[in-house]
Amino acid sequence: MMPVHANNLPSQNQSSNLSTKRESSTIPKGGTSTETWTYPSPQMFWNSINRKQKVDTTTEKDIPAVVAIHNNMNETTWRKVMEWEEVQGYKDGKLEKFIGRPTDLSPKARLKSYLLHPLPFDRHDWTVLRSNGTRVRYVIDYYYDESLASSKEGSGMVEKGEHGKIKCIQVDVRPAADTPEAVFARTVKMPWAVRKGDTSFRAMEFMPSEDMKKQRGESERTWETIISNEKVPVVVTEEERIKAKENLKEISNKCKSLEEALANCKTDTTCAKASLALTMCMARIGCTVQHEAFRKVLEKGEDEGVDKALEIVVECVAGIEGKANGGGGR
Structure with missing residues (x-):
């Protein structure tokens, strides 16, 4: 019998049941031989956004779709991380730890913003543990491109592209410039591998498209909400x-x-x-x-x-x- 986890129980304001089933990712977990990371259940996800006062317009009915998008983003991110690793000669890295840093603009994201690019809606730092025991930090900025979202009538989920990745969510992945090796990978190894066709990696465009420029204002409003971290007042219907x-x-x-x-x-x-x-x-x-x-x-x-x-x-x-x-x- 599985033990009861407190964060998998319904919240006090909940009006319908959410699944407590957790799905395994394809992302290998650092410090283990065969284990992979496990995603939070829809119930855990709902409890988390309640604790952080991020419910806003999200309803319980939205949670399965939100969880699916969250999991998809992580799988896409890991594929891109591994593309970077393979270009550097490493193929068996594992994700040791990760941290969300939504209020910290990365230097690259800040530079892109000066060129009228929208701000990212989230940032993660992932630490990969290589088989030789070394660790490398990856910086990931997540951007939303409304022009690539599904416009099909009645579509409840965003449209997916190759490898099941979500088209309207753009992921900018690169090793942090913490070591000379990482800097060399960013400035020489990856660009050269892309040019030769030795990798399937495709970097996110540095310059914003005209459609992306139009979304700058909305991204700034989203960013201000994240920074203010204000509690959203609960509205009873x-x-x-x-x-x-x-x-x-x-x-x-x-x-x-x-x-x-x-x-x-x-x-x-x-x-x-x-x-x-x-x-x-x-x-x-x-x-x-x-x-x-x-x-x-x-x-x-x-x-x-x-x-x-x-x-x-x-x-x-x-x-x-x-x-x-x-x-x-x-």
């Missing part, structure tokens, strides 16, 4: 407000005796039991996803998972009245 009011009415009818039991309890033990019973009654009505997750964790009997699942249920129940009044919180 009218549908959610009405549903919460209906839930409160049902709770008032079906949980009345438990409310009375809590009001009349005499000892800490009986009050704790009454409080839990009332919370579960309210959750069965207004927090069905969280209640079901708690029930499943309880069946597995893992104390840490039970505590976290109960915490989420309590937070969800506490937010029902706020939603009914048009507020709420993520």
Whole structure:
């Protein structure tokens, strides 16, 4: 039986179930002989953007597509990293670690911006561990090109090109200029290999196209949002407000005796039991996803998972009245 991971439980504001299944990548994991990196499940991804207050207009229904794009970007990035490695004579590197640096403009991205190129929407630094024990850092800038997005009516996913890569997401990968070897690879080895046709690597154009220049303003607004890191206020829809009011009415009818039991309890033990019973009654009505997750964790009997699942249920129940009044919180 798989252990319960707290970050794979439904969040307190969630209204529908998300998959907890995690997919394995093709990216070899540094420090292991055969293991590859594992991608977060849709549920983990949703919890992550909730914690970082990045929900904005993203809904639970969007998450499977968002996760697919995220995974696709990483696979594309790794292919490009390996193309760089092969040109330098290394074919069995593994990804040791990675870090997201969305608020740090790379020197190259800054230079491109002076030429009216849009700003990247994200940046990663990946460290590759080679078989000889050396480590090399790669800098990756991710750009969005709206002109390459799918325009097909009813298309819910972006259009994919060769190797399944997403056309509208441009990936600029290169080894960081940390060593003379890396600088030589960037200035001599790769350009020469491309010219001779010894590699399938194709660098992102340095100069922006006319279409890309038109997207400069939007990229700056996106960048300002990233830098400000402001919490996005949660907006409760009218549908959610009405549903919460209906839930409160049902709770008032079906949980009345438990409310009375809590009001009349005499000892800490009986009050704790009454409080839990009332919370579960309210959750069965207004927090069905969280209640079901708690029930499943309880069946597995893992104390840490039970505590976290109960915490989420309590937070969800506490937010029902706020939603009914048009507020709420993520």
